[in-house]
Amino acid sequence: MADFLTDRLSNLQQAGTYRELPGTRQGIDFWSNDYLGFARQLHETGLPNVSPAFAPTAPGSRLISGDHDEITSLESRIAHFHGQPTALLYNSGYTANLGVLSCLPRRGDTIIYDALIHASIRDGIRLSGAAARRCKHNDVSDVARLLAAASPEGERFVVTEARFSMDGDVAPLSDLAKVCANAGAQLIVDEAHSVGLDGPSGAGLVAALDLQEQVLATIVTYGKAPGASGAAVLGPPSLREYLINFSRPFIFTTGPRPEQLRGIAAAYEQLRYHQTEARARLAVVVERFCTNAFYQHIIGPGSQLDGPIQLVFPRSQGDVIELERAVLADGFLIKGIRSPSVPRGEERLRVCLHAFNTLEEIDGLCDSLRRHLERHM
Template sequence: MADFLQQRLAEIAAAGTWRTLGGTLAGVDFWSNDYLGLARTQVPGTSLQKRGETAASTWSGATGSRSISGDAAEWHGIEADIAAYHGYPTALVFNSGYTANLGLLSALVRRTDTLLYDELVHASCRDGIRLGLGKALRFPHNDLLALERLLAAARPDGQRFVLTESRFSMDGDLAPLPELAGLCARFGAQLIVDEAHSGGLEGRAGAGLVASHGLQDQVFATIITYGKAFGTHGGAVLGSQNLREYLINTCRPFIYTTGPAPDQWYGIAGAYAKLANYHASRYAALGDNIAYFRSAAERAGLGVSLSGGEGPIQIFSTPGNAAVLAAEAACRRAGLLVKGIRSPTVAAGAERLRICLHAYNTAAEMDALLRVLAGLGDVD
């Protein structure tokens, strides 16, 4: 039998895009999305914890999809708490943020519809777009004029959707949400915002940037991801009651997937309990660390290679797949866990170290990272 996979793997290796799983790695964390440290924090005693012993709470597994045996009144209560926290009428929980994006976009966009998306949206959004049936066009990153032209040219007999991230995962910058909402209102388009990297982090008590701007009534759907600032796992689509019912009835990744297990539900509820108790202090500490890191980078002469603004995702430019792998290895040798992002995940020539800052990083740890970055010119 011909081993065609061997040839395909050889092509991946030759392209410099080979991936491996590292197992347990020791070092200073500059690569996880646990920005506030909630993943390593115990759940405090609050009303969003486990609500009491029910039939569902004694199960170890979901037992089936939520449209069959995997649902419970208890889960509906947690979804109601989620919706209220973010200021939306309803929430629908998915097993992951990836499947939330995949399911929402594939179910929503019909043949006569047009979806316009920022060119830097996440891979999960792109995969959902591919599964949708409508016309999809990308617009240059945060380019409102280009988006306006595309909205004006979109076919009038279908729905128009605009998709963006609030804080972009690979560049760390923000979308102009109020301006995007204004454009969508002018053209009768529906705005969809992926809050994966701002939900749980920004806004009052981590309610996100849509809530911070008070845009819930102007944003058709918001996607929250729990595996980042929330420190747990899962995802949720926030929106109207009609959107929730539509997804329950049409979203294949929701209908045909085993529902979240009880422990995942309680992990999500517990994440909100942590936010209610720790967000203010942790967010302030994170802000102090971001300010320290950027100031120290400027003093070290590294500012020209650094981007990401005032957010926790800091980007250090290291063009070329070989160069970024060497830079990642140099960090690893110094006991610093930093991820090098290669093309095609980012455009060729835009390879970078993606540095994640956290509330729990120390000045000494950040100084050690900056020393390694300053010496990258000496890396072979």
Template sequence: MADFLNDRLERIRASGTYRELPGTVTGVDFWSNDYLGFARLDNSKQPFAVARGATGSRLISGDRDEWNNLEKLAAEVHGFPAGLMYNSGYTALLGLLAALLTRTDTIIYDELSHACCRDGIRLGHAKSLRFRHNDLLHLRQRLSSVERTGQVFVLTEGRFSMDGDVAPLADIVALCEEFNAQLIVDEAHSGGLEGDNGEGLVAGLNLQDRVFASVITYGKAFGTHGAIVLGSEDLRAYLVNTSRPFIYTTAMAATQWVEIGLAYKKLGRHHSLQYERLRYNVRYFKEQFNGAILRNTVSANDGPIQTVMVPGNEAVMQVEAACRDANLLVKGIRSPTVPAGSERLRICLHAFNTSDEIEQLVAVLCENLPNFGRS
């Protein structure tokens, strides 16, 4: 699907600068950054590999066979050939886009794409074009207008972080195939949630063979920290060789790798029940607005991210404060994070919320929203 990566890798090999991860390496440590030995202070009689801290980048002293095996396991869970872990979702998208995009390439991205995507696009120096949120006709127009001097990429989220709605991935994939573009999907808010077992939207729609890259982050539904870029073996090798946020940073500590492994075990054991509880709570929340004059201010999506529109920075913070006074933690989203006039409360529902808690939240909203904006 993406032979251009193999061509780029061949040029790296020809230059004599090709990198490979070392896996577990034993011996007397003269290469890590563990200057005071604190990474293994409680394990001084144990082998080098059990250091708690990473001690260096994965290309030097921070790699282990166990970490490579966990990446393979994660790739299998999500249905991709390979994956590469990053310290966070932000650095994963930053590292992927900055490494992938060249000056001759073009990237077309949904206007509601996350800030880390926009930062990665800027670092990549490709020509960039926005398309209106989930607007397939506008995306088609953008794809039709691209001057083909390099690769063309399309970027979207699976489930969007601010509006909580879902991208029409199957239709976007079809457009990308029609125009020979490579699709990248940020699954920060759909990974661990969507699909039969939390594999994400791409896997849930069985689109892995038609998507160039998917980014799963572990700080949301997985309940831990870190991220993985999923794609082909060539993509993984290309990032190991060119992704500066991967190459030049200290690797994740052993505890973070362990937590990610445990998160996948939890996903296998508990996803079905917890997801059904979440779906019930989302339905229950929305049902509380039936018949209320405020029901049109609540988002129409069926996911855990629910928004209540409260235009104006001052107004949305007043309603946030009223919720805080009632011991209810919601977040007011102000411009310029969202466009002026579309300020909103961002409400995240969970499997563990109780019906009483949801009822209390709705009651506070119904009491305060009609008065928003008053001083």
């Protein structure tokens, strides 16, 4: 009855891009986004006591039965932590990006987005109806060129990640903010992989660079370094009210449950009191990996990244699949990234480092990578 589905899946398998759920895997974690180890700690010790206890609401959207003063109070505390006027909670980073990009730009507007932007932002852009222009990765001059060529009739938006999820590098936010200010354009920043790592107590790169007033919308996600779930959109009061009135993923979604709110509140407690120490441990782990990987010819000169995401490039897409399986067999949980998640020809092993990884684990991973890479050369 649904043979066309089998045919389409078969095409993926033949192309080497078929995805499968991994299920339970035993091994040393080098693939999760739990960079600071907060999620692991919460799993082992449970949620700390956080106040308030978050009373349950009747199931429904926040515009009907799913709202509560405690939610608004938590949003105010979130905004204060990031040095922002307001915050609005979403159920996930994906729906936050979808909710912002699908309603802020409109038909007649122009969106300029980085070539390596996350899929959730691309989906939001498609729903907006605005003209979309892709710029070269982290290329400020290309952004300026595209802004100058955009129609002056509508609004113009520039969208970037702060730390890029698949490449691990950092956007030139200060320069982008200047270009946007000169052109009268609006800057939107996805901080999914920078919140928890960068800025005071992990408040993010926008806060670190004191750009809050120059960025229209900052999206912070809790499923990475903070070790929780959900997301928040930070910005001026007019942005919050606009999203409440126009953002369909917010309007038509059941409000957050007490468990999720407690997790978010606990994440901010962790960031406030433990981020500095965890970030310092992570820096030691990153340095150890970069040093070993360079001397063992796993990565080349200049390939080391200043952060927990490190990249290892084999020769081909087929090599990525084989290397992933070989390293997994050695007991190291690692993920090969293929197209369409990354451009074809740029397939890579994505190594996620954590504050809880030991130096012995780093050395073992590097030994495994070296042995299997040599076999493919």
